[in-house]
Amino acid sequence: MxxxxxxxxxxxxxxSSLSNYLWRDPPQEKKWADCVHCGMxxxxxxxxxxTGEEQxxxxxxxxxxxxxxxxxxxxxxxxxxPVFSCLDCRACTTACPVDVDVGGLIEEARGxxxxxxxxxxWKGAVNKFFLHGVFPHHNRLGSLGGxxxxxxxxxxxxxxxxxxxxxxxxxxxxELESIMPEVKRSIRKTLIKSKGETKHKVALLTGCVxxxxxxxxxxxxxxxxxxxxxxxSIPPNQTCCGALHVHxxxxxxxxxxxxQNIEAFEKTDKVIVNAAGCGCMMKEYTELFRxxxxxxxxxxxxxxxVVDISKYLHDAGYDKPKAAINTRITYHDACHLAHGQGVRQxxxxxxxxxxxxEMVQMPNADRCCGSAGIxxxxxxxxxxxxxxxxxxxxxxDVEMISMGNPGCMMxxxxxxxKYGRNQKIVHTVQLxxxxxxxxxxxxxxxxxxx
Amino acid sequence: xxxxxxxTSDQHIINLAAIVGGTRSILYKKADLLxxxxxxxxxxxxxxxxxxxxxxxxxxxxLVKYCADHGLPFLARGAGTGLSGGAIPVNGEVIIxxxxxxxxxxVNLENRRAVVEPGxxxxxxxxxxxDRGYYYAPDPSSQYCCTIGGNVAExxxxxxxxxxxxxxxxxxxxxxxLPNGDIIDIGRNxxxxxxxxxxxxxLTGSEGTLGIVTKITVRILKNxxxxxxxxxxxxxxxxxxxxxxxxxxxxxxxxxxxMMDKTAIEAVEAAAFPVGHxxxxxxxxxxxxxxxxxxxxxxxxxxLEVCRKNKVREVRAAKDEAERGRWWANRKTGxxxxxxxxxxxxxxxxxxxxxxLPEVLKxxxxxxxxxxxxxxxxxxxxxxxxxxxxxxxxxxxxEIEKALEAGSLCLKACADVGGTIxxxxxxxxxxxxxMRFVFKEEEILAQTxxxxxxxxxxLLNAGKLFPxxxxxxxxxxxxNALLGRNV
Numbered sequence: 001m002x003x004x005x006x007x008x009x010x011x012x013x014x015x016s017s018l019s020n021y022l023w024r025d026p027p028q029e030k031k032w033a034d035c036v037h038c039g040m041x042x043x044x045x046x047x048x049x050x051t052g053e054e055q056x057x058x059x060x061x062x063x064x065x066x067x068x069x070x071x072x073x074x075x076x077x078x079x080x081x082p083v084f085s086c087l088d089c090r091a092c093t094t095a096c097p098v099d100v101d102v103g104g105l106i107e108e109a110r111g112x113x114x115x116x117x118x119x120x121x122w123k124g125a126v127n128k129f130f131l132h133g134v135f136p137h138h139n140r141l142g143s144l145g146g147x148x149x150x151x152x153x154x155x156x157x158x159x160x161x162x163x164x165x166x167x168x169x170x171x172x173x174x175e176l177e178s179i180m181p182e183v184k185r186s187i188r189k190t191l192i193k194s195k196g197e198t199k200h201k202v203a204l205l206t207g208c209v210x211x212x213x214x215x216x217x218x219x220x221x222x223x224x225x226x227x228x229x230x231x232x233s234i235p236p237n238q239t240c241c242g243a244l245h246v247h248x249x250x251x252x253x254x255x256x257x258x259x260q261n262i263e264a265f266e267k268t269d270k271v272i273v274n275a276a277g278c279g280c281m282m283k284e285y286t287e288l289f290r291x292x293x294x295x296x297x298x299x300x301x302x303x304x305x306v307v308d309i310s311k312y313l314h315d316a317g318y319d320k321p322k323a324a325i326n327t328r329i330t331y332h333d334a335c336h337l338a339h340g341q342g343v344r345q346x347x348x349x350x351x352x353x354x355x356x357x358e359m360v361q362m363p364n365a366d367r368c369c370g371s372a373g374i375x376x377x378x379x380x381x382x383x384x385x386x387x388x389x390x391x392x393x394x395x396x397d398v399e400m401i402s403m404g405n406p407g408c409m410m411x412x413x414x415x416x417x418k419y420g421r422n423q424k425i426v427h428t429v430q431l432x433x434x435x436x437x438x439x440x441x442x443x444x445x446x447x448x449x450x
Numbered sequence: 451x452x453x454x455x456x457x458t459s460d461q462h463i464i465n466l467a468a469i470v471g472g473t474r475s476i477l478y479k480k481a482d483l484l485x486x487x488x489x490x491x492x493x494x495x496x497x498x499x500x501x502x503x504x505x506x507x508x509x510x511x512x513l514v515k516y517c518a519d520h521g522l523p524f525l526a527r528g529a530g531t532g533l534s535g536g537a538i539p540v541n542g543e544v545i546i547x548x549x550x551x552x553x554x555x556x557v558n559l560e561n562r563r564a565v566v567e568p569g570x571x572x573x574x575x576x577x578x579x580x581d582r583g584y585y586y587a588p589d590p591s592s593q594y595c596c597t598i599g600g601n602v603a604e605x606x607x608x609x610x611x612x613x614x615x616x617x618x619x620x621x622x623x624x625x626x627x628l629p630n631g632d633i634i635d636i637g638r639n640x641x642x643x644x645x646x647x648x649x650x651x652x653l654t655g656s657e658g659t660l661g662i663v664t665k666i667t668v669r670i671l672k673n674x675x676x677x678x679x680x681x682x683x684x685x686x687x688x689x690x691x692x693x694x695x696x697x698x699x700x701x702x703x704x705x706x707x708x709m710m711d712k713t714a715i716e717a718v719e720a721a722a723f724p725v726g727h728x729x730x731x732x733x734x735x736x737x738x739x740x741x742x743x744x745x746x747x748x749x750x751x752x753x754l755e756v757c758r759k760n761k762v763r764e765v766r767a768a769k770d771e772a773e774r775g776r777w778w779a780n781r782k783t784g785x786x787x788x789x790x791x792x793x794x795x796x797x798x799x800x801x802x803x804x805x806x807l808p809e810v811l812k813x814x815x816x817x818x819x820x821x822x823x824x825x826x827x828x829x830x831x832x833x834x835x836x837x838x839x840x841x842x843x844x845x846x847x848x849e850i851e852k853a854l855e856a857g858s859l860c861l862k863a864c865a866d867v868g869g870t871i872x873x874x875x876x877x878x879x880x881x882x883x884x885m886r887f888v889f890k891e892e893e894i895l896a897q898t899x900x901x902x903x904x905x906x907x908x909l910l911n912a913g914k915l916f917p918x919x920x921x922x923x924x925x926x927x928x929x930n931a932l933l934g935r936n937v
Contacts, residue, residue: 034789037492039531042595043571052503052549052569053477053485054530060485067484078481095594097786099722 018071023115025251025290027108032066034098035059041092041102046368046386047085055082058092058102065109075116083109085382087375088247089368090280090339103340104287110249131245131253192222192232199229200316203268205261205282207275208240209406217406220433221274221309227436228318232272238264243281243336247373251288258285259295262302271302274309274429276405277373280340282306308337309429310404314346321435324356329431330398331359332390332412333366334405347404347428354435360395367393371411383411391415400424402431462522463500466544469512470502475550477501486527486545490592491535493796493850494879498539501527503550507625507633507664513546514662515631518909525911526662528569528600531592533785533797534878536604536657540913546662548599554578555665563622565667568599572606575668584670587614590874591782602663605655607874609706609781610738612832614671616874618654623667626653629660629910637667652900657876658911660904676743677705678750679774682735682757682765683728687711690733691807693760694831697737698804700756702749707832708736708781711811713791714826714839721787723779731763735831736781784828785839792824792841798857799875800836800864807831813863814838821856823849835873836864862887882917 021027041058042048048057055064061082067073083106090103118124202225206218225232242257262285265271273279283306285299307315331351337343344366351357370376370386390412394401401412401423413425456464456473467476477483478500487495499522504510517524524544527537539545552569557579564575564586572593575586589608590596596606602624607616614620623637636649644650653660684690694707710718715727715734727734735757739749750767757765768774788795802810811827814836818825826839838860842853857880861871865887872881885894898916901908 033793036786036789036795037488037490038786038789039490039529039592039595040783040786042529042531052547052552053482053501055477055482055485057485063485064481073481073484076481078479081481082485097721097723097783098789100789 019069020071020074021069021112022075023112025108025111025288027065027069027105027112028290029069031101031105031108032062035062035066035096035100036098037063038097040097041095041100044091044095046087046089046091046370046389047382049389050382050385056085058086058096058100061086062100062102062105065105068109068112075112077117079109080113080117083113085379087335087368087370087372087382087386089335089372091335091366091368094339094366104284107246107249107251107287110247111251112249114249131248131250190234190236192226192234194229194231195226196229198231200270201231201233201268202270202272202312203233203235203265205238205241205265205271205273205275205278206234207273207278207406210275210278214406214409214427217274217427217430220427220430221272223433223436224309224313224318224429225272228313228316230316233268235264235268241275241278241281243277244373246281246288247375248378255288255295258282258288258299261285262295262298265302265305266298269305270307270312271305272309272312273306274404274427275407276308276334276337276340276343277407279306279308280336283341308341308343308346308404310337310347310350311341311343313350313429313432318350318432319436320353321355321432321439323435323438325354325431325435325438326356327400328358328360328398329400329402329426330362330395331365331428332362332369332401332403332408334403334408335366335368335372337404338366343404347402350428350432351402354431357431360398362395362401363393364390365393369408369411369415371405371407373407376411376414387411387415388419391419391421394421394423398423400426400431402426402428404428462520462544465516466500466502466513469516470504470509475503475505486530486539489527489530489532489535489537491533491538491796491878491880492794492844493854494535494538494540496538496540496542498545499542501545501547503547505550507627510546510548510551510627510662510664511631511633513544514627514629514910517544518630518907521907521909523909523912526568526599526603526658528597528603529571529592529595531596532600532604532878533799533875534604534872534880536876536878536911536914537600538879540879543911548597548662548664551599551664552597557670559584559670562670562672563667564670565623565665566598568602568663568666569597570599572596572598572601575670579670580673583673585673586620586668587611587671588617588620591785593782598666598668599663602654602666603656603658604876605874607830607835609708609778609830611874612707612830613703613705613740618651620669621650621654621666622669623665624650624653624663625665626661626663629905629907633664634661655876657878657915659901659915661910674705674740674742676746677738677740677774678746679768679777680735680737680750680753680757680765681768681777682737683731683763684733684735685731685761685763687732687811688808689760689762690735691804691811691831693735693757693762694807695804696756696760697753698832700752702739702752704737704753704832705740706736706738707830709827709829709831710734710736710781710784711827713824713841714784714828717787717791717826718780718784720790721783723776723783723787725776725780727780728763736777781828785837788826788839788841793843793845794841794853795826796840796842796853796857796880797875798836798838798840798860799872799881800838800861800869801871801873802834802836802864802867802869804831804834806867806869807834810836810863810867810869814860817856817859817863821852821859823853823856825856825860830873833873834869836860858884877915879914882913882915885915885917 054060086106088103092102239260242254246254283303289296369390370383376383409425463478483497523541526546549569551567553567555565557564589610590606601617605617824841829836840853840856842849861884871884
């Protein structure tokens with residue numbers, strides 16, 4: 001996409017009298033101006049694949065977003081439907097001959113919709129509970145983690161499952177409950193020194209979901225980093241990246257969280273992220289501050305520091321493990337890694353560097369799995385249809401599916417269970433860590449507590 | 451019926467929904483319909499009455515019959531990537547979307563044919579059979595997403611049609627729902643040369659005005675043993691054009707022979723798939739040969755030789771499949787790439803004798819200068835199929851009209867040198883009037899008479915393909931169709 005000088009003056013709230021976008025931070029004209037309606041995006045879109053309806057295609061959505069700005073449509077529930085049915089998977093941007101930022105337009109449009117049509121009912125409750133009540137508050141997410149830990153350890157989980165109380169939950173929540181990872185204690189240290197000589201100093205985003213549900217992936221990330229000469233700091237005042245909020249149209253909260261993270265990581269040169277969704281969001285913080293020049297500048301500086309763990313290892317270098325893990329695996333491209341950050345080959349190279357690993361190519365590996373933040377909770381039917389297509393592409397004879405995003409990991413685990421498969425779901429960095437641990441003859445899991 | 455909860459009092463909508471089995475298969479609210487008010491040709495826009503999604507031939511037949519019986523104008527739509535406006539509901543049509551009929555019904559390698567539903571995406575056919583060593587030859591640049599049904603309607607071409615022919619050369623049989631709802635099979639079993647009129651030839655390229663195709667038998671080909679692509683940069687368009695002529699004169703039949711001019715290069719290099727073409731050349735040629743492996747190298751050498759003779763600046767063969775892939779991605783996304791250098795574009799589709807290439811390109815440059823609009827050229831040079839892309843900004847008052855006029859003048863220039871106005875994109879709405887550049891009134895009449903046999907009330911895709919009628923009786927019929935009356 002070429003950003004022309006003349007575009008810059010369009011980089012202001014839509015002041016056209018025709019526009020039906022009435023709030024701050026509307027979809028930007030320069031984002032849709034490049035779209036010539038050619039349709040090359042159609043087949044890349046999972047929701048178009050499922051419905052065949054063009055308002056649920058990237059081209060159609062861009063067209064409708066433009067129509068609101070031209071005053072042909074209003075911001076109401078009918079407009080909200082196609083805009084919120086988008087998985088924000090960004091596959092269309094990869095397919096687009098001119099890189100139209102459909103994801104960015106969708107997020108901006110959602111911001112307008114949420115102000116025009118506040119959510120009510122079940123969806124409203126879910127959004128409010130998670131987005132305002134839990135994710136922004138590390139301690140509350142921790143408490144939720146504690147609660148879940150209690151739920152799992154105390155026998156309550158067994159009891160609920162046994163007493164069939166579970167049957168009164170909505171179907172998709174029952175499914176999610178059944179694949180809920182075991183909740184462990186999260187990381188409390190603020191600095192973990194390199195195991196050998198310190199070559200680099202990096203900071204780690206521990207993330208909200210990652211920290212509670214997948215803390216062993218954070219452990220693996222730290223193990224892999226410290227083993228390869230990195231001092232790892234974990235700034236304590238960091239918070240949720242805000243991706244879930246921005247995807248849901250809550251840009252105000254997104255900005256709040258972004259500011260906190262920009263400040264928290266101000267003193268570090270590299271921010272390592274092991275969740276593709278978070279990495280992608282943090283690389284787009286600038287988008288949130290179009291009308292706050294001061295913060296925009298800081299966001300631009302911040303974005304440069306953010307890097308996915310696989311890309312970081314690939315660029316900074318890592319020891320090739322010597323111990324073999326004999327397994328047949330396949331790799332799933334998380335949308336926000338492949339389409340969002342252009343990271344495709346790096347994780348595959350890491351996996352192939354582990355002796356004994358045999359890679360089987362997954363057809364359409366960069367097709368969305370349907371997780372998409374909390375999409376699988378808010379749009380369960382579509383998420384499930386997308387998951388079904390995804391699972392049909394998982395090769396029969398592999399033992400593991402590797403990927404780089406916690407949301408995908410949960411969704412794929414659900415897919416494995418639901419469609420009677422038996423693959424283990426692993427994060428790329430976990431497999432590397434296991435190989436190192438095997439090489440060192442140590443325990444499988446080294447944890448970093450208090 | 452009770453299962454259908456439809457929020458409208460329009461009895462037609464309720465009845466159409468009942469045919470396709472409910473609310474999930476019909477769109478009728480403005481916010482949903484807006485995405486269907488145009489196709490890849492964005493200059494004319496009109497809202498459809500509804501969009502329905504049948505899943506089998508019987509449903510298509512019932513929908514058509516309903517529309518015919520109630521005087522509702524209707525048309526079929528595939529992926530909506532057409533470039534001449536063939537799927538735009540200019541009369542407020544009921545759009546019958548074929549995209550949910552997207553199955554690959556059967557593949558018969560022995561007899562080299564496949565049967566697909568019309569919503570099946572072009573490239574998916576090749577992808578489904580490539581592991582067995584076969585492919586489907588017609589490859590329009592939109593093949594990533596366009597449907598084979600749409601390809602039949604438009605008689606779509608593509609880069610590789612120079613050697614292998616356009617869609618019509620690959621269609622062996624069709625199941626068609628006629629405008630009264632009857633279902634007919636033509637080209638039964640894919641046997642070549644059936645007795646009687648060549649209805650396959652007539653239907654293919656009829657732009658959705660004679661019937662709705664619901665099943666298609668296509669020819670599939672064995673993958674060529676070898677394939678090689680050459681890239682050549684020319685400082686002068688004339689030299690590039692001469693090289694094209696000389697390659698063909700030398701007796702080589704390349705699988706593809708593509709050219710892009712300076713403005714086109716600027717666009718593809720500013721877009722998502724740049725390959726590093728120099729900015730100061732006037733033409734780049736992409737030449738592909740395929741066939742028996744043994745002959746490839748010889749042909750490539752000959753092509754290199756011809757290019758050098760024509761003062762090529764740089765010429766080389768692709769070093770591997772990855773490079774070849776990048777060159778083609780750069781070329782095939784060329785139209786969309788115009789978005790990187792212009793807010794809107796209008797693509798024309800003239801055909802000229804190869805020898806007239808330099809003359810016509812000069813004329814197009816002149817049209818560009820006079821109109822004040824930039825014109826990029828991306829084209830299938832081998833078969834003289836030009837695609838002048840007129841760049842404009844629809845937000846500027848008067849610019850759409852200027853672009854349309856410039857496009858029309860480009861077609862006039864093609865017709866004037868003995869060429870024609872469309873090679874593969876169809877006439878649609880866009881080139882209706884330009885049909886007069888190549889046909890006399892009587893010749894147009896002969897064709898509309900044929901349409902009347904199939905589509906007597908002109909309810910199916912009216913207002914496309916032919917110019918505004920010159921006969922009163924035609925006008926009367928068109929008007930009746932617009933008003934939704936039976937004649």
